[in-house]
Amino acid sequence: MYPGLDHHLATAVQSYIPSISHRSSTYKKIHQETVEALQTLFGLPEGFHIFFHASATEIWERLIQNCVTRDSFHFVNGSFSKRFYQAAHELQRAAGVLEAPWGEGFVGKVAEIPGEVEMINFTHNETSTGVCTPEPYIHAHKDRFPEALITVDMVSSAPIPVLDWRQVDAAYFSVQKCFGLPAGLGVLILNERCIDKARQRAADGHTLGTYHSFLKQLPKSQAFQTVETPNVLGVYLLGKVAQDMLHRGLSSIRQEVESRAERLYAFFDQHGQWQPFVQHAEERSPTVIVVNIPEGSDPLIARLSEKGFVLGNGYGKMKGKQIRIANFPAIPEEAIDQLLAEMEKLM
Ligand SMILES: *Cc1c(COP(=O)(O)O)cnc(C)c1O
Numbered sequence: 001m002y003p004g005l006d007h008h009l010a011t012a013v014q015s016y017i018p019s020i021s022h023r024s025s026t027y028k029k030i031h032q033e034t035v036e037a038l039q040t041l042f043g044l045p046e047g048f049h050i051f052f053h054a055s056a057t058e059i060w061e062r063l064i065q066n067c068v069t070r071d072s073f074h075f076v077n078g079s080f081s082k083r084f085y086q087a088a089h090e091l092q093r094a095a096g097v098l099e100a101p102w103g104e105g106f107v108g109k110v111a112e113i114p115g116e117v118e119m120i121n122f123t124h125n126e127t128s129t130g131v132c133t134p135e136p137y138i139h140a141h142k143d144r145f146p147e148a149l150i151t152v153d154m155v156s157s158a159p160i161p162v163l164d165w166r167q168v169d170a171a172y173f174s175v176q177k178c179f180g181l182p183a184g185l186g187v188l189i190l191n192e193r194c195i196d197k198a199r200q201r202a203a204d205g206h207t208l209g210t211y212h213s214f215l216k217q218l219p220k221s222q223a224f225q226t227v228e229t230p231n232v233l234g235v236y237l238l239g240k241v242a243q244d245m246l247h248r249g250l251s252s253i254r255q256e257v258e259s260r261a262e263r264l265y266a267f268f269d270q271h272g273q274w275q276p277f278v279q280h281a282e283e284r285s286p287t288v289i290v291v292n293i294p295e296g297s298d299p300l301i302a303r304l305s306e307k308g309f310v311l312g313n314g315y316g317k318m319k320g321k322q323i324r325i326a327n328f329p330a331i332p333e334e335a336i337d338q339l340l341a342e343m344e345k346l347m
Helices: 005-014 025-042 056-067 079-090 135-144 192-203 214-222 232-248 250-270 298-306 333-346
Strands: 048-053 071-076 094-099 119-123 149-153 170-174 186-191 288-292 322-326
Touching: 005 232, 025 048, 025 186, 025 232, 048 056, 048 214, 056 079, 056 119, 056 149, 056 170, 056 186, 056 192, 056 214, 071 079, 079 094, 079 119, 079 149, 119 135, 135 149, 149 192, 186 192, 192 214, 232 250, 250 288, 250 333, 298 333
Parallel strands: 071 094, 071 119, 119 149, 149 170
Antiparallel strands: 048 186, 170 186, 288 322
């Protein structure tokens, strides 16, 4: 949980925020404050909108439903990027893919993408494997595919990535990862090109889905409202944590996360047995550190759990073979010191 969340929760309850009407002026003010804090945090230029969804999983479906008629293209290097690709198929779009083996990324690889492709989808931080797709790699695609919409899943890294909003049309995250908040809110940042594409699709007679059509969300968001009854408490808490992050300073948050990541990777690089899963330094995630545990990770996770450390297990097919360490902004420096000291004892 992000430091200070207890205080924000208590204030929310004292102010009756969990029971206010989502059509009230109190809600509109909360919505506006949260959107403005996020605009500042992400350095959004004019022409970008912020829509609230239930989760990142919902956002995958909405991006396809609103903005893709024929085909999307997906950079897949683990379970999450793959699920987006599969969702496009389930929605009966012709989805193309460049798939990297687990633990690897795309740097140095050129994807064969059809020139007319409507949407190209990147996952900045593949949480299942700890592979990061560096921002310059993502940005380089705008020049090659000026007509395509470029989207970035930054669910388990926002607000760490430094995105150039001239090269990206949509990016999204869920609050339960780096923001250290209770789950139940997905945030989509999107520009006018995405809205225009939805307009064009609607004009051509295509369905955009029902309540979370971008064309229904746009006028609501401009009035600091939502189409449905939203997660009011989640919107409030997100605004508070985004403000706290702004006070702390985004560049210091980035520096802290990066320097802790370096320490963690250096520790495992020097370890004889427990090696980082991701080989290429520039593709190593700053926020999700994945380490191979050849003797099996379950006993290690259990032992560290007795000491109060919650480590992730390997994801999917890597369960029992790896640990995943969340190096999120919510985690205090001391926790990383203590974790490394405890691991040293176990070596
Ligand atoms: C967690 C995660 C998701 C899914 O987020 P939900 O909020 O569970 O829908 C998508 N992409 C990545 C990279 C994730 O880590």
